[in-house]
Amino acid sequence: MPCSRVSAAPAGTATWRSAYVVPLGLVVIVYATTFHRLTLTERGAKVLKAISGVLLTFFGILFLSAAVAARA
Numbered sequence: 331m332p333c334s335r336v337s338a339a340p341a342g343t344a345t346w347r348s349a350y351v352v353p354l355g356l357v358v359i360v361y362a363t364t365f366h367r368l369t370l371t372e373r374g375a376k377v378l379k380a381i382s383g384v385l386l387t388f389f390g391i392l393f394l395s396a397a398v399a400a401r402a
Contacts, residue, residue, distance in 0.1 A: 345396060349389055 368374075 345392075349392055353385065 370378075
């Protein structure tokens with residue numbers, strides 16, 4: 331017999347939202363508001379690449395630690 335109840339969001343949903351959706355939303359807002367004023371230089375591209383690398387590393391560590399904590 332099918333269940334008609336609506337289940338609650340998975341436990342990691344809040345973590346996923348705070349780790350991915352919020353920062354990406356901020357990036358989109360900043361990009362949209364400053365796009366017409368800024369020209370991307372080589373130095374600016376390197377800075378953006380460094381920021382994305384730091385964020386990727388941070389998120390990787392965050393989710394690996396969450397996975398380890400979930401096992402304990």
